[in-house]
Amino acid sequence: MSQLKQNQADGDERHSTLLHNAAAIRAICSAVEGTLGPKGLDTMLVGGQGDVLITNDGVTILEKMDVSHPAARLMVQVARAQQQQVGDGTTTATVLAGALVAEGVAHVQEGVPVAKVAAGMQEGIRLAAEALAAHARPIEGPDDPMLYRIAYVAGREHADIARLVTEGARLVGEERLRDPGYRFGDAVVSSDKGPSEVWPGLLVPRKPAPELWRPDAAGGAVLVLQDALEPERPGDETLGTDAGVRLLLERREQFAGQLERLAELGVGLIATERGADAEAEQFCADRGILLLTRLTRAELRRIAAFAGAMPVRRAALRKQPDELARVLGRAGHLGYDEAQERVKLGGGAGSPAVSVVVGASTREVVGERARIAADAASAVQAAVRGGYVPGGGSVELAVARELERRRETMRGMEAYGVAAVARALRKPLAQMLVNAGFHPLEKLELVKASQLQSGSDALGIDCDTGELLDCLAAQIVDPAPVKIHAVQAAGEVAGAVLRIHTVVKMKG
Numbered sequence: 236m237s238q239l240k241q242n243q244a245d246g247d248e249r250h251s252t253l254l255h256n257a258a259a260i261r262a263i264c265s266a267v268e269g270t271l272g273p274k275g276l277d278t279m280l281v282g283g284q285g286d287v288l289i290t291n292d293g294v295t296i297l298e299k300m301d302v303s304h305p306a307a308r309l310m311v312q313v314a315r316a317q318q319q320q321v322g323d324g325t326t327t328a329t330v331l332a333g334a335l336v337a338e339g340v341a342h343v344q345e346g347v348p349v350a351k352v353a354a355g356m357q358e359g360i361r362l363a364a365e366a367l368a369a370h371a372r373p374i375e376g377p378d379d380p381m382l383y384r385i386a387y388v389a390g391r392e393h394a395d396i397a398r399l400v401t402e403g404a405r406l407v408g409e410e411r412l413r414d415p416g417y418r419f420g421d422a423v424v425s426s427d428k429g430p431s432e433v434w435p436g437l438l439v440p441r442k443p444a445p446e447l448w449r450p451d452a453a454g455g456a457v458l459v460l461q462d463a464l465e466p467e468r469p470g471d472e473t474l475g476t477d478a479g480v481r482l483l484l485e486r487r488e489q490f491a492g493q494l495e496r497l498a499e500l501g502v503g504l505i506a507t508e509r510g511a512d513a514e515a516e517q518f519c520a521d522r523g524i525l526l527l528t529r530l531t532r533a534e535l536r537r538i539a540a541f542a543g544a545m546p547v548r549r550a551a552l553r554k555q556p557d558e559l560a561r562v563l564g565r566a567g568h569l570g571y572d573e574a575q576e577r578v579k580l581g582g583g584a585g586s587p588a589v590s591v592v593v594g595a596s597t598r599e600v601v602g603e604r605a606r607i608a609a610d611a612a613s614a615v616q617a618a619v620r621g622g623y624v625p626g627g628g629s630v631e632l633a634v635a636r637e638l639e640r641r642r643e644t645m646r647g648m649e650a651y652g653v654a655a656v657a658r659a660l661r662k663p664l665a666q667m668l669v670n671a672g673f674h675p676l677e678k679l680e681l682v683k684a685s686q687l688q689s690g691s692d693a694l695g696i697d698c699d700t701g702e703l704l705d706c707l708a709a710q711i712v713d714p715a716p717v718k719i720h721a722v723q724a725a726g727e728v729a730g731a732v733l734r735i736h737t738v739v740k741m742k743g
């Protein structure tokens with residue numbers, strides 16, 4: 236084959252891969268874009284066994300969808316990354332990524348080299364993220380009334396959820412909310428048994444022995460054991476011998492003494508990674524010590540952090556009482572909530588914790604309410620960290636206009652990539668308008684002209700009436716980090732998809 240023909244064939248192949256990938260991504264986007272914004276509808280996911288999940292949450296839909304196309308899988312990762320890092324805005328990120336791919340492909344089809352489009356897109360994303368940060372307004376700590384609005388908008392206008400989440404945020408405090416290792420979204424737990432509440436402490440979904448089902452037990456010391464609560468066993472070689480039996484009895488006696496010592500030290504809760512023997516269970520029940528066995532590592536870590544306890548192995552029980560006391564933590568409240576079937580820890584001596592309990596009457600509904608509350612909690616935390624921007628797609632459009640102006644001054648083919656980002660940024664507003672039953676193009680032009688005229692980045696459209704709306708005045712606001720992250724995540728995946736030249740199936 237001549238070089239020319241070879242190049243042409245390569246070009247065709249690249250085009251066909253790109254178009255295939257773009258089509259797969261289009262299909263993924265259409266599954267979630269209908270849920271975006273205040274008029275977005277829910278999606279019902281149906282499993283093989285007829286199990287049903289109803290949700291409006293982008294990442295949940297993508298996670299549960301049966302996706303086999305490799306490029307489409309990349310989209311699932313966008314939503315997942317968005318969820319993990321900022322906890323909300325997964326639909327926005329997906330919609331943006333889809334729009335970026337579509338715009339990029341259009342330029343490639345016009346004949347702009349892929350590398351130029353991809354490079355320009357990267358630059359466009361950088362500019363957009365910078366511009367979004369420049370549009371951010373700060374939050375004045377956890378008492379800022381705007382936080383309620385952020386929780387309300389991210390919480391799909393559930394006033395009760397917004398109240399729970401903002402109350403929780405106040406209890407957690409600014410310092411903790413800003414701590415990079417702390418995820419406020421994880422503080423949300425669902426309950427289909429009890430009412431909603433904010434509990435200033437930890438909840439552990441375990442059932443202790445019925446003798447210990449007291450709602451308001453006094454506090455006590457806390458032992459966190461990364462082990463089983465039972466006597467140490469003699470080695471296998473001694474088992475079955477007289478010496479072995481003697482050793483076993485001796486160890487049992489020692490163990491009984493160790494339990495007695497724990498009781499003397501005022502231990503009120505023993506949390507173990509493994510099981511407990513019958514004797515230990517009986518001892519704890521008799522002495523009113525809450526015994527929680529077979530906890531996960533994560534649960535143990537949380538209890539240890541909250542109570543200020545040092546997780547130890549069984550051998551630590553041999554320590555002298557004053558030494559042993561040093562590894563114990565403390566909780567001012569150790570109770571069991573029978574309705575919720577959860578152990579409640581309060582007044583910890585370690586780092587503070589808050590649990591936001593979201594109640595509902597059925598399993599399907601409670602799951603979605605908890606997802607909504609987790610989104611609202613993540614949004615509140617993101618806003619405390621990075622401020623907020625006008626919502627409803629308005630700020631994206633303002634940034635799109637800024638990018639268009641920048642593009643005018645750019646030379647070279649990369650300008651096409653920047654143009655692609657600018658066009659993609661119109662998509663969230665356009666999609667929200669479609670979901671609200673309006674024709675997007677006409678409204679987009681109206682908003683664009685009005686923003687230009689007024690110099691405001693907050694003008695958008697009222698999804699009920701179709702009229703112009705100042706989103707800031709209406710207090711429709713989104714956390715800036717959620718938007719910035721959505722743009723960056725979308726840019727990464729769109730760049731990756733554009734650069735894929737061929738798809739080859741691996742062995743095995």
Ligand SMILES: Nc1ncnc2c1ncn2[C@@H]1O[C@H](COP(=O)(O)OP(=O)(O)OP(=O)(O)O)[C@@H](O)[C@H]1O
Nearest residue numbers: 270271272273292293323324325326327626627628
């Ligand atoms: N009353 C409202 N009017 C206009 N826009 C709104 C209103 N309420 C919410 N929005 C906008 O809807 C968008 C968020 O929509 P949605 O919560 O469906 O998706 P997401 O946050 O991107 O993803 P997900 O919540 O699925 O992870 C934000 O841009 C927000 O500003």
Ligand SMILES: [Mg+2]
Nearest residue numbers: 323324389610
């Ligand atoms: Mg949301």
